[in-house]
Amino acid sequence: MSSQRPPKSYPSTERSPKSYPSTERPPTPPGSDPEQVIPYFKPEPGVILSSSSLSLELVKLLGTGSFSSVWLARDTQGQLIALELVRKSSLARSKSLRGRRSRTIDGTRPLRRKPKDREGTGILSPRDEEPIKIMGLKCGRLVAVKMTERAVCDANSRSRVSFVREVEVLRHISHPSIVSYLHSFSTPSHHCLVLEHVGGGELLDLVDNPTSHARITEPLVRRIWGELCRAVAWMHSVGLVHRDIKLENILLTSDPFAEPLPSSSLIKLTDFGLSRFIDPEQPLLTTLCGSDSYAAPELVMGKPYDGRQTDAWACGVVLYALATRRLPFDASPPNGIIPHDHPPQLEADWEVQRRNRADRKALLNRIAQGDYSWPDVPDIPTEERRGVALAGSEGIRRMVARLLVRDPRKRARVVDLWVDECGWMHGEGAPPPPVVDNPPVPPSPASRPVDTGDDTVPIVVNGVDGAEFEADVDAYLDADAEAEDEGVLVDGEDIGPGSVVRQEH
Incomplete structure (x- = not known):
């Protein structure tokens, strides 16, 4: 065991969270300097993606697409809780502006609530705060990370717009039947979108x-x-x-x-x-x-x-x-x-x-x-x-x-x-x-x-x-399910006519 090398860590070029009013230029992934050699790494189990506010260890590949791959990862430092508090604040503000009154935030559920009917099913709950065990090893909360190569984004405007727009769209919506946005950042070789892990399969x-x-x-x-x-x-x-x-x-x-x-x-x-x-x-x-x-x-x-x-x-x-x-x-x-x-x-x-x-x-x-x-x-x-x-x-x-x-x-x-x-x-089984x-x-x-x-x-x-x-x-x-389980548009004032979420490829 002493000969085992520690997992590699790849720092990010993350920018601090920010709202983008319609008068500003839509955000774009940071481009590559043509004179700079960007260190490329092949995503594999054990690799750690790190940003200024989040460290994730890749666990296994979940799937691949035309321009990206999706990995199961774990929050090794328990940092997602702080990031979610910021998002919950935005949700609460947006809900208040909408004029709804509810004890919970639309489209979300309290972090500490674990439905009783999920106990013993073996399904991994993305909302669990306590460390869970996989194959006998303690680890942090599981998430899904969608990784797109920066070189692909630099060479293909369609993939670049797709990545940025997906980040901005998911950042501005919350609904119980839509996958939840958690965070986004960039490493020297990849743009990363962090989403809740949904463990039941396609x-x-x-x-x-x-x-x-x-x-x-x-x-x-x-x-x-x-x-x-x-x-x-x-x-x-x-x-x-x-x-x-x-x-x-x-x-x-x-x-x-x-x-x-x-x-x-x-x-x-x-x-x-x-x-x-x-x-x-x-x-x-x-x-x-x-x-x-x-x-x-x-x-x-x-x-x-x-x-x-x-x-x-x-x-x-x-x-x-x-x-x-x-x-x-x-x-x-x-x-x-x-x-x-x-x-x-x-x-x-x-x-x-x-x-x-x-x-x-x-x-x-x-x-x-x-x-x-x-x-x-x-x-x-x-x-x-x-x-x-x-x-x-x-x-x-x-x-x-x-x-x-x-x-x-x-x-x-x-x-x-x-x-x-x-x-x-x-009929039977139909939601309201x-x-x-x-x-x-x-x-x-x-x-x-x-x-x-x-x-x-x-x-x-x-x-x-x-x-x-x-x-x-x-x-x-x-x-x-009920009115309080409906969706909410988050910081809707940020998605005016000039926003990337309203642009075509």
Whole structure:
């Protein structure tokens, strides 16, 4: 043991916390000096990331993305408590300005409260203050650290804007079903975003596992999907759109089959790199972003779009997948499940690219036409429906039908899903309707000024009015619980028209 080297520590270039009024230039990650050689390190277990106010030891890799990686880390010095006190002060001030009266702060819970129904589940609670044990070793509170290489940010403006905007968006919101912001800082080689650790895994893993999915009941679907819709409805009420809602970006806080389920949120929406605040009076955007399988027709057709309406469409795709274990517009694979981790194919690269391009073109055409169907399932009593048999639920089908509507003007708003004659959103397991700060007003179909962004790409199979015209898909392929538990907009005065959270890529 004496030969064991102490963990490496990497200092940060952290700047002190600050509010950014709309008159100031939006914050950007510190750039690299071209004449300075920046010491690069490969993130690995045991490495310590240190800033002036926080030291984190990396524990294990949780996942990787196009421009970043997410690591499980631990607060080795117990410094997060002090940082959270500062954030709670901002939450309290924002809530006071909003005029709400409550004994607790909206979107948060007391640090020392540990729900009794989580005891003994083995799920790691991000709110525990006492040191917890992993493999017999004492350690500090666990967090998730999203790390983006500074060299990538310097070379790619899209990744730089994505990182800064995700930090600023999460810093200004708090909601029980949205992952919580804790801190952000930079090391010489990485920009780091520290978030609460959500230990139940991705919703995709639950759906993708045939054994787990077979245990899903209709009340559980109501609980999971209802919490997602409550969070999205609140976001839309404050002018925030996500633009990348999908199974991978919905995290479970605990075992969804535990009895009883936690009284706190069962899911957390994460990955806000594509999110932004919009002007409800001029909501149309043009930047093409998100995942193909969850994209709304107006997106794949290259039309200006309202992010609230495309978020609503994505929520419909999520509900369809929860019920059927497949995505509504993807080609049905041989086993009928969501494509995931395809085995390698013994084909030439050009053949793979040609096949993938053709498959994607067909997918986009199906989305543009709103061409989806439900699988045939046995007609069984409601109380006995589980897994793929949920596709036979009339309530689920009705909710999906209200959202997967080609014409965005006729598509249901997320906040209106609780208002339905079938009453499915008031059944067993459903959370109460959302309490929104500013109920959104449906946008006028009249033409509005369009926010600047990527060039629009005309991809159309059939127009909203039914007129047929050629789809230029090739062009697109080349283009890159109670009221006190509702959300709160934190320091909203800092996110004026000039803020980075209102800018496109």
